[in-house]
Amino acid sequence: MVKFLSGVVLVAGMLGGTAGAQEPRQPFSPDDLVRLNRLSDPQVSPDGRYVVYTLRETEHGG
Amino acid sequence: MEANKGRTHLWLLDLNAAEGKPRQLTQSEANDSNARWAPNSREIYFLSTRSGSSQVWHLSLAGGEATQTTRFPVDVDALKVSPRGERLAVSIAVFPHCTGNGADLDCTAKRLEARAKSPETGRVYDRLFVRHWDTWDDGRQSHLFTVRVDADGKTLGAPADMSGKLDADVPSKPWGGDEEFTFSPDGAQVVFSARIKGKTEAWSTNFDLYEVAANGSGAPVNLTADNPAWDTQPAFSPDGRQLAWLAQERPGFESDRFHLVIRDRASGKRAT
Numbered sequence: 001m002v003k004f005l006s007g008v009v010l011v012a013g014m015l016g017g018t019a020g021a022q023e024p025r026q027p028f029s030p031d032d033l034v035r036l037n038r039l040s041d042p043q044v045s046p047d048g049r050y051v052v053y054t055l056r057e058t059e060h061g062g
Numbered sequence: 063m064e065a066n067k068g069r070t071h072l073w074l075l076d077l078n079a080a081e082g083k084p085r086q087l088t089q090s091e092a093n094d095s096n097a098r099w100a101p102n103s104r105e106i107y108f109l110s111t112r113s114g115s116s117q118v119w120h121l122s123l124a125g126g127e128a129t130q131t132t133r134f135p136v137d138v139d140a141l142k143v144s145p146r147g148e149r150l151a152v153s154i155a156v157f158p159h160c161t162g163n164g165a166d167l168d169c170t171a172k173r174l175e176a177r178a179k180s181p182e183t184g185r186v187y188d189r190l191f192v193r194h195w196d197t198w199d200d201g202r203q204s205h206l207f208t209v210r211v212d213a214d215g216k217t218l219g220a221p222a223d224m225s226g227k228l229d230a231d232v233p234s235k236p237w238g239g240d241e242e243f244t245f246s247p248d249g250a251q252v253v254f255s256a257r258i259k260g261k262t263e264a265w266s267t268n269f270d271l272y273e274v275a276a277n278g279s280g281a282p283v284n285l286t287a288d289n290p291a292w293d294t295q296p297a298f299s300p301d302g303r304q305l306a307w308l309a310q311e312r313p314g315f316e317s318d319r320f321h322l323v324i325r326d327r328a329s330g331k332r333a334t
Contacts, residue, residue, distance in 0.1 A: 041096065045103035050123075051075045052087065052097040052106055058068040 034058055070095045072108060074123070087121065088128065094119075096140070098240075100215075101147045107131060107215065109141055118150060120215025131215050135171035139204065140233055142240040144249040149210050149276055151243055151252060152221070153233055155202040161226040170202070190264035197236035204231040206243055206254050208276050222278025230256035234269070241295050245276060247302040252276045253285070255294040255307075267292045267316055271307060285325075291318065303327055309334075 038056040045052070072087040072094050088094040092112035099106055110119045113130055116137040121128040132138060132152070140153040160169035191199050207221035224243075225232040232254050233242035243254035257269045269292045272282035285305070286293040292310040299306070305325050310318035325332040 043097055043099060045099050046101055047103040049076065049078050049103060051077060052099070053073055053075070054070050054095045054097065055073050055086075056068050056070045059066065 069093055072097050072106075087123075090128075096240075098141050098143045100143055101145060105215065107141060107143055107150060109138060118152060120211075129215060131211060132209065132217055134167050134221070136167050136174070140238075140240045140243075142243060142245070144208075144245040144276070145247050146249045147211070149208045149245070149249055151206060151208050151224070151240070151245065151276075153204050153206050153240075153243075154221075156205050156226075157201060158203050158226075158229070161205060161223050167221070189259070189261050195236050203229075203259075204233060204235060204238075206232040206252070208252060208278065222276075224252050224274050224276075224278065225254060225256060225272070225282065227281050228256055228272065229259045231259070232256050244296050244298060246298050247300055250276055253296040253298075253305065254282075255296065256282075265314060267310065267314055267318075269294050271296050271305075291315070292320070293323075294320075 035058055037058075040054045040056070042051050042053040044050070069091075070093045071089065073084045074087050075084045076082045087097075087106075088108075088110070090110065090112045092110055094108055094110045094112075096109040097106045098108065104124065105120065105122045107118055107120055108128075109116050110128070112119070113133070115134075116139070117134065118131040118138055118141060119128045120131045131150070134154065136154055136156070138152045138154055142151045144150070154167065154170075156167065156170045157173050160166050160173065185201075187199070193199065205226050206224040208224060209221040210218040212218055231238070233239055234255070234257065238255075243252060245252055251273055252275075253271055253273045255269045255271055257263060257266060268290050270287060270289070271285040271293050273285055274280060274282040286307075286309070289309055289311075290313040292308075294308050296305060296307045298304070303326065305327055307323055308320040309323045310320055312318045321334055323332055323334050
């Protein structure tokens, strides 16, 4: 569930970014989905100051 | 980065910073994941494949390069740090007959190597599972080990097998992780969830919580033998007096609702 929600947040951020820039608009593609960074496994430090998490990046060759 | 590859790195976010920007902690060519905090909140342990296999590494937030903590001949799969930081709990897939004689991980490594070289590919199964979802049973079981570490994140002595006396995967396959085991606040005890395989594993949901000394002495004691349904995700209260976990009521019903159980360790009295 956490992974899924992270994905939704990333998608939202990405769409917002595209709309703001002066780039040609294009529909969201499977390629875009594969390229999305995935956040997972957030761990709060015992003193509550930090969060460490895993980021997965994908290079999709075409 | 080569095409068509995914890679995982660790990132850090300072929650105190006014406009906190995440900082990348690891940049290696390998995969880094499963970060777990040391109790001082200034160091982490994590899993990395940078040595060629999945091992535990140690990194200080103050700077400097990560150093390798474990150098086991086989992969480490799950990781947890004890509340006082003197021990790590790790899970490792081993051949059951290789254990019970001083956590002989070399035996598993040699057998894997021999299997890779062997022209034989056939396999005899005399009990289920053969495959669970996408995970084939290759004869190895996940065992939970503890290993002592010093203040610099170096291991002290050999790992101790917590679950080797049971015919079970700890954590469970194929999805179980470090939420299925925990240390007591003083680090002396380990509690983990396990389902005895036998001939009935494929249709059983009877996971039980087992308690065992973190130094490997003694045998695991079943804490939840009275519940023939699922017991999992143990967590101690900070004072160590109570144990909380998730339990189901109906045996064999995988989708049963999990409810929270809290048991007083001294009196055995429980609240649901």
